[in-house]
Amino acid sequence: KAGVTQTPRYLIKTRGQQVTLSCSPISGHRSVSWYQQTPGQGLQFLFEYFSETQRNKGNFPGRFSGRQFSNSRSEMNVSTLELGDSALYLCASGFGGTWETQYFGPGTRLLVL
Amino acid sequence: DAKTTQPNSMESNEEEPVHLPCNHSTISGTDYIHWYRQLPSQGPEYVIHGLTSNVNNRMASLAIAEDRKSSTLILHRATLRDAAVYYCILLDDKIIFGKGTRLHILP
Numbered sequence: 001k002a003g004v005t006q007t008p009r010y011l012i013k014t015r016g017q018q019v020t021l022s023c024s025p026i027s028g029h030r031s032v033s034w035y036q037q038t039p040g041q042g043l044q045f046l047f048e049y050f051s052e053t054q055r056n057k058g059n060f061p062g063r064f065s066g067r068q069f070s071n072s073r074s075e076m077n078v079s080t081l082e083l084g085d086s087a088l089y090l091c092a093s094g095f096g097g098t099w100e101t102q103y104f105g106p107g108t109r110l111l112v113l
Numbered sequence: 114d115a116k117t118t119q120p121n122s123m124e125s126n127e128e129e130p131v132h133l134p135c136n137h138s139t140i141s142g143t144d145y146i147h148w149y150r151q152l153p154s155q156g157p158e159y160v161i162h163g164l165t166s167n168v169n170n171r172m173a174s175l176a177i178a179e180d181r182k183s184s185t186l187i188l189h190r191a192t193l194r195d196a197a198v199y200y201c202i203l204l205d206d207k208i209i210f211g212k213g214t215r216l217h218i219l220p
Contacts, residue, residue, distance in 0.1 A: 004156075033208070043157070043200075043210035090156050092208075101147075102208065104156030 002026065004093050004105035012111045018079040021108045025072050025093030031055075032074035033102060034066060037088040046089075049074055050096050078110075086112045116140070117201045122215040125191050133186040133214055135201030140181050145204045148175065148186050150197040151213070157200065160186065193218050 005024045013019050025032050033056075034046040045058040049068035068074045072093070078085055088109050092102035118136040125131040137146065147162040161168055161175045163184070168175045174187040188195055200213040 035210075042212055045209060092156070101159045101162070104158065107156050 004091060004103055006089075006091055006105040006108050008108060009106065010109050010111075012113065013081050014113050015081055015083060017081050018077065019081060019110060021076045021078075021089055021091075021110075023074045023076070023091035023093075023105060025074070025091075026103055029093035029095055029103070030072055031094045031096035031100070031102075032068055032072065033092045033094075034074070034076050035090040035092070036060075037090060037107070038086075043090070046076070081112045083112050086110060116144075116203045116209065117211050119199070119201055119211060119214045121212065122217065124217045124219060126219050127193060128190050131188040131191045131195070131216065133188075133199050133201075133216065134183065135185070136183045137201070137203055138182045140203055146175065146177060146181075146184050147202045147204045147208070148173070149200045149202065149208075149210075150195075151200070152194075152197045157210075160199070162204070191216075191218050193220060 007022045023032055031050045033048040035043050037043045046060055047054055047066050048056040052068045063079045066076045088107045090104055090107045092104045094100040094102045116139055145162050145164050148160040149157040150160050151157040161170050161173050163175045163177055176185045196218045198213040198215050200210050202208055
């Protein structure tokens with residue numbers, strides 16, 4: 001069974017631009033969560049989608065948004081990029097139960113110049 | 114804020130057991146204790162989880178204190194490939210990662 005895939009793996013943008021990251025969950029998984037990882041803040045939860053609905057949300061500004069499609073694939077968008085948005089963005093998929101194991105992808109490394 | 118407390122780093126010799134502690138004094142009755150680890154340049158991966166009883170799987174064992182205020186992840190025979198950051202997490206409706214414990218394995 002294929003794992004969680006994220007595209008692109010690396011991305012360079014400039015301040016003020018916007019970016020869209022994509023996540024394809026493991027087949028059969030209906031939940032997709034997004035995380036931001038930086039050296040200073042560690043791993044921080046962004047949001048979770050289940051059956052195309054946002055089910056949980058972390059403490060990030062509205063510039064960070066996401067969506068989930070009917071095939072469970074998910075996209076994350078960051079508008080008006082700031083230097084501090086440079087990070088590894090990870091997505092994780094699961095069957096959707098509250099205490100279910102989550103399976104992480106390799107991440108997309110975003111550099112904002 | 115993370116609801117767990119772990120040492121920043123630990124060191125162990127290869128092929129010896131490793132005990133990684135985690136304190137979670139504010140745990141509620143329905144919180145599951147999950148452990149994930151993150152190898153260098155990879156996303157986190159699931160290791161083990163439990164609620165009240167000790168648990169074993171092919172990767173590790175999880176020992177949970179009787180009052181559930183602490184737990185210990187046990188790697189029975191550490192290898193160099195076990196060098197990673199280990200996260201102890203209380204799972205309710207979302208995963209909140211703390212800083213984790215960086216485990217160094219000495220050859």
